[in-house]
Amino acid sequence: MKIIDPETKSVIKTICPFCSFGCEFGVVFDDFGVKGVEYLSDGNTGGRLCPRGSAAGVFLNHPRRLTVPVKSGRAVDWVRIKQELKDILAKPDKVAVCFDRNITEEEHQAILGFCKGAGISHIASTYFEPERFFKVFIKRRKPVGLDQIDRAQQIVVLGDPFNQAPMISKTLINWKLSDRKNRLVVIDSINTHTAGFATDFLKVRAGTEPLLLLGLAREKSGDIDLAGTTGIESSIIDEVSQSFKSAENGLIIVSLAFGHTYDPVLFTEALIRFSKFSGKPVMPLFEFIGFPGNEHFGAVYNLIKKRKIKYLINFGELFPYYYPQVLKGVKGLNVCATSTLKFDGIDGLPAVLNLEKEGTIITTFGPAKLSGEIKPASGTMDVKALLDMMGGVTKKVSGINEPELKIDLKERIGAVVEKSTKKTRGYLLLGEKIAFNFMGFFETPQLKINPVDGEELKVRTGDRVYVQSKNGLAEVVVKLSIDVPCGVVSIPAETPDVRELFDFEIHQELVNFEPTEVKIWKKE
Amino acid sequence: MEKRIVLDLDLCCGCRSCEAACKAAFKGEARIRHGELQGIAYLPLACRHCKEALCMTACPVAAIIRDEKTGLVIRSSFLCIGCKSCAFACPFGVIDAPLVRHISQKCSLCSDRAEGPRCVSACSSGALQLLTDKKIEKHEVGVRFVSRNPFFRRRQ
Numbered sequence: 001m002k003i004i005d006p007e008t009k010s011v012i013k014t015i016c017p018f019c020s021f022g023c024e025f026g027v028v029f030d031d032f033g034v035k036g037v038e039y040l041s042d043g044n045t046g047g048r049l050c051p052r053g054s055a056a057g058v059f060l061n062h063p064r065r066l067t068v069p070v071k072s073g074r075a076v077d078w079v080r081i082k083q084e085l086k087d088i089l090a091k092p093d094k095v096a097v098c099f100d101r102n103i104t105e106e107e108h109q110a111i112l113g114f115c116k117g118a119g120i121s122h123i124a125s126t127y128f129e130p131e132r133f134f135k136v137f138i139k140r141r142k143p144v145g146l147d148q149i150d151r152a153q154q155i156v157v158l159g160d161p162f163n164q165a166p167m168i169s170k171t172l173i174n175w176k177l178s179d180r181k182n183r184l185v186v187i188d189s190i191n192t193h194t195a196g197f198a199t200d201f202l203k204v205r206a207g208t209e210p211l212l213l214l215g216l217a218r219e220k221s222g223d224i225d226l227a228g229t230t231g232i233e234s235s236i237i238d239e240v241s242q243s244f245k246s247a248e249n250g251l252i253i254v255s256l257a258f259g260h261t262y263d264p265v266l267f268t269e270a271l272i273r274f275s276k277f278s279g280k281p282v283m284p285l286f287e288f289i290g291f292p293g294n295e296h297f298g299a300v301y302n303l304i305k306k307r308k309i310k311y312l313i314n315f316g317e318l319f320p321y322y323y324p325q326v327l328k329g330v331k332g333l334n335v336c337a338t339s340t341l342k343f344d345g346i347d348g349l350p351a352v353l354n355l356e357k358e359g360t361i362i363t364t365f366g367p368a369k370l371s372g373e374i375k376p377a378s379g380t381m382d383v384k385a386l387l388d389m390m391g392g393v394t395k396k397v398s399g400i401n402e403p404e405l406k407i408d409l410k411e412r413i414g415a416v417v418e419k420s421t422k423k424t425r426g427y428l429l430l431g432e433k434i435a436f437n438f439m440g441f442f443e444t445p446q447l448k449i450n451p452v453d454g455e456e457l458k459v460r461t462g463d464r465v466y467v468q469s470k471n472g473l474a475e476v477v478v479k480l481s482i483d484v485p486c487g488v489v490s491i492p493a494e495t496p497d498v499r500e501l502f503d504f505e506i507h508q509e510l511v512n513f514e515p516t517e518v519k520i521w522k523k524e
Numbered sequence: 525m526e527k528r529i530v531l532d533l534d535l536c537c538g539c540r541s542c543e544a545a546c547k548a549a550f551k552g553e554a555r556i557r558h559g560e561l562q563g564i565a566y567l568p569l570a571c572r573h574c575k576e577a578l579c580m581t582a583c584p585v586a587a588i589i590r591d592e593k594t595g596l597v598i599r600s601s602f603l604c605i606g607c608k609s610c611a612f613a614c615p616f617g618v619i620d621a622p623l624v625r626h627i628s629q630k631c632s633l634c635s636d637r638a639e640g641p642r643c644v645s646a647c648s649s650g651a652l653q654l655l656t657d658k659k660i661e662k663h664e665v666g667v668r669f670v671s672r673n674p675f676f677r678r679r680q
């Protein structure tokens with residue numbers, strides 16, 4: 001008989017799969033299971049971890065961790081699931097297979113092979129986060145290392161990496177403080193901690209970052225006044241653009257939050273142009289980069305609407321839970337999706353966390369290996385086991401290509417200009433991606449409201465308010481803050497109820513979430 | 525006491541990794557709090573383990589005591605009655621008023637961890653450091669603050 005000894009501890013070294021930094025850390029086990037994480041001073045970041053990394057232990061053992069298949073709020077056994085999946089696979093032309101995040105390179109390959117064997121031709125990514133378009137920067141050239149920061153004289157940062165990807169902060173702040181001449185330009189629509197360190201902060205009108213980037217790349221678009229729309233004087237745009245171009249070494253660091261900018265596709269395209277114009281590389285920061293399918297989800301969505309696709313099998317952890325509004329309008333679709341957490345009244349199959357797998361993940365600095373030494377939570381099934389359970393033959397596939405995008409720049413610019421200059425009667429809700437709010441584990445989301453708006457709404461910090469958009473309603477806590485301009489409110493978009501508020505648009509078959517008009521009132 | 529946690533405000537990027545590390549390790553207790561300087565900067569508030577600890581003096585049931593061996597000001601979770609006297613007494617606002625599991629949230633300098641404070645290890649920018657009193661005296665903190673925040677900063 002094994003004697004349980006609470007003093008016995010073991011530490012398994014692994015790599016954090018929650019974002020593209022790939023920090024090394026240890027998971028501490030005692031005889032009762034996961035105890036927490038260990039900060040390894042000999043790890044690649046010297047033991048430093050962002051809040052997501054610290055939450056790894058919490059996640060592995062989370063009280064909402066899904067460990068049994070759930071249907072209509074009830075646990076069901078795997079035999080029933082197996083039969084249901086077999087029935088679905090008997091009609092492969094009516095099935096779409098999708099994937100979002102929390103799967104490894106190898107699992108993605110296995111899914112593709114399975115689809116080929118099963119004759120499923122609709123395969124798409126359901127990872128709709130804006131950073132998925134940053135793939136182009138990874139594909140194109142060798143990943144940019146942190147040493148690029150030390151070499152730079154000027155750095156342009158888009159977004160708020162100090163909150164989204166805090167591990168960059170040490171290098172970036174030390175660089176900034178090492179030489180007074182080092183120039184840090186930050187671009188965002190709200191005041192952020194990153195902006196707090198800037199030499200120059202270009203505070204654009206909410207959602208118009210792509211237009212400013214085009215301005216910095218000296219692109220013109222007919223008679224549209226790009227500078228006027230962003231709210232930044234054209235003389236400032238010219239100066240920053242010229243100065244950055246003429247710097248010997250420079251870097252563009254980019255992180256983008258859900259529902260923060262009007263058009264992530266245009267954003268990425270503008271970024272490519274700015275990078276080309278200035279001759280400076282881009283360092284993309286992302287939580288996950290997304291895997292390709294053979295179609296964009298918009299194509300699948302159209303077939304769902306026409307009732308040509310009736311079943312959707314999703315591997316990952318986001319879809320549909322974190323994008324509930326996408327499926328709200330369609331009827332007659334059966335979704336069978338894996339999830340890592342339990343959600344009220346929603347079906348799900350218990351998924352293994354990447355942290356508990358062996359496999360390859362892509363980081364900002366290249367591919368990295370997961371140790372595979374941490375045992376999956378009991379009851380969960382990884383992708384390969386699920387595919388095996390479904391049966392069928394797996395065929396070899398060498399790769400997969402998503403259809404090329406033809407971007408009509410003029411049309412997209414026009415749309416952003418129109419949206420950003422439209423008069424709204426309510427408040428404009430922006431998404432933030434704050435590592436501390438990872439999956440809502442540490443804190444209830446706080447809605448930042450300008451104190452002037454707060455007075456009008458008769459709310460104070462700590463009050464509870466309802467936020468309503470045409471997609472949903474959420475109850476959140478108020479934080480009065482001058483970080484947001486009047487008329488604009490912002491919130492960490494980490495929990496399903498908050499994310500549901502955001503409008504989405506399917507344009508050229510791509511699903512994008514955008515800043516959204518909302519109503520706010522105090523909870524009495 | 526040999527070492528204390530010191531914050532180099534110039535380096536702090538406001539990511540709250542310190543707080544997350546503490547919350548994750550102590551089941552939701554944030555033994556390191558944060559304050560904000562009027563929108564200028566984020567300010568993690570770490571316990572100083574004071575020589576004259578007012579939290580200890582204020583505690584009516586002597587749940588907070590000084591560990592003679594280590595010099596740490598520690599709270600017994602068994603004795604704490606959750607009266608919040610310590611939270612009001614601490615001159616640095618380190619102890620958060622809300623209780624977690626009916627007891628106060630008091631830093632133990634991670635005495636359960638041989639490598640020392642988790643918040644210091646986790647700190648993404650290196651702003652939190654564990655220094656000896658001697659080193660603290662020599663450490664210049666906040667002198668580069670003028671480099672911060674364009675909204676409030678004067679042009680140099």
Ligand code: SF4
Nearest residue numbers: 016019022023050053
């Ligand atoms: S920065 Fe990324 S890899 Fe590192 S701890 Fe945070 S989530 Fe994990």
Ligand code: SF4
Nearest residue numbers: 571572573574579614
């Ligand atoms: S809680 Fe406050 S008073 Fe008590 S030791 Fe810490 S800093 Fe000093």
Ligand code: SF4
Nearest residue numbers: 546631633634641643
């Ligand atoms: S030293 Fe440990 S207990 Fe104290 S604040 Fe830091 S992490 Fe929390």
Ligand code: SF4
Nearest residue numbers: 536537539540542647
């Ligand atoms: S972890 Fe470090 S940088 Fe982040 S808030 Fe805490 S002290 Fe500041």
